[in-house]
Amino acid sequence: MNTHFEGLSSPRKMKRSDQIVEAVKRWVVVKDIQPGDRLPNEKALMELFECSKGTVREALKALEVQGLIRLKTGPKGGATLAQVPYPLASQLLRNYLHFQHPTGPDIYRLRKLVEPELAALVVGRLTPEDLQLMEELTERCAQAPADFEERLEQRIAELDFHNLLAERCPDPLLAFIGRFLNDLIKDLVIFQKVHLPEQVEFSQENLDYHRRLLKAYRAEDEAEVRDLMYRHMLSAEKFNKELQGQLTGSLLSQGESQLPG
Amino acid sequence: MNTHFEGLSSPRKMKRSDQIVEAVKRWVVVKDIQPGDRLPNEKALMELFECSKGTVREALKALEVQGLIRLKTGPKGGATLAQVPYPLASQLLRNYLHFQHPTGPDIYRLRKLVEPELAALVVGRLTPEDLQLMEELTERCAQAPADFEERLEQRIAELDFHNLLAERCPDPLLAFIGRFLNDLIKDLVIFQKVHLPEQVEFSQENLDYHRRLLKAYRAEDEAEVRDLMYRHMLSAEKFNKELQGQLTGSLLSQGESQLPG
């Protein structure tokens, strides 16, 4: 993995601030620091590493950019260990994928694999509030959209339906991939909102699948959920293929989250 | 999905350096800058954003930490746009997953979904050199290991077999997930290397599956490849379940790559 072993084995020629970053990470792991715990303040770090304030700040900044610490101002402020927030993780992964140009078919290929399994794992884990919210999101797509804006809102509501399932998924890997795919699709939808044809059939099929999924979740019928979700994804893939030619450009070349423009 | 829309819509109260980061990202996208192209130097950025050298440096540092630019010193040096290297992307995603504690079953659940599809996509894309390397990696596991070290090396060779497939996969999403899962498993294997039981059956089945996969790849039999890989994953999952109790602790609490220590 890390091909350049910057950590323990080879101190080598590293910038001072990076040495501090590595040392702090190491310290966090060996001491098993939990989120919310405080790191030493700037002055202590200055003395500990025998360097200036600017160097310490640069190291802390690097940790903050990676989402590993949060910097708060005032007394009792300073650096506290943090969980990496999902939006940041999503953004960083999209930065990696930016020059790899994933295509629409790529996205739906993965979705077809992941969503059915994810959906099945959620069976029996939805609260009445969750089910109510899902019903609201579903029925928000029941009426024919009046304009571009409304059609866009309906597509977002459809994605939020899937996002809720992902957030309730007990498998963190599938949960992340589910949310990440929804992010990619949301960008795709927003990007092509202008030249997005009506696709009435698509909206109708989606609405139908979401209603039947909701019913299956209420009955806690795992096999039915898995089967419905798979066919839902096949349907979505089919309609995406109809739009193939229109998204030849960089899929990810917009949206404020990746290489925010 | 960015819940806090830091980009276009709401300039809000952002730090000066973050504004510069966003502006540079935007500029890169709209100008369609390619990897290797140079960014304006520090002085130009200072004038452009009307700020001090330190502020510009902080912004560039943030971009560098995210892997989006490379900084070189000297004349003809400066900031150049870069592709995010895979190891960095893997590390950042592992930082996110660190406190989510993915389990062994989680990993193999995803692997079972992704690897067969990934393997099938690679059919017809392997060079003779690839096939030769795969054969070498496979046969490296043919002899019974003499000691801990050799057993570990064989497990790494098995993973490199799968890594090569992932690197040849034309679908960037599946390729990333494949490599990422191999990283997770490699950490897992190295971590538990001491109290890892012999598992002769496991090694034998792996060897057998890899040999048959190689044969199917040479015949370019996609259906056979997909089926073999799926059964290979089922087998691996089964043997992993036998080790369940031993990896209750934090799966990711070691290895220099995530919270490197």
Add this chain to the structure above:
DNA sequence: CCCAATTTGTTCGTATGTATC
């Protein structure tokens, strides 16, 4: 091989804003 120009990298000192107690 050395020298000089260029550009980043590091540090110091200082001043100001801001949130907490």
Add this chain to the structure above:
DNA sequence: AGATACATACGAACAAATTGG
């Protein structure tokens, strides 16, 4: 309101690395 502690920003100087003559 005032004191404290940290974040943010600026400017200036110097150090280090790289390129090209």
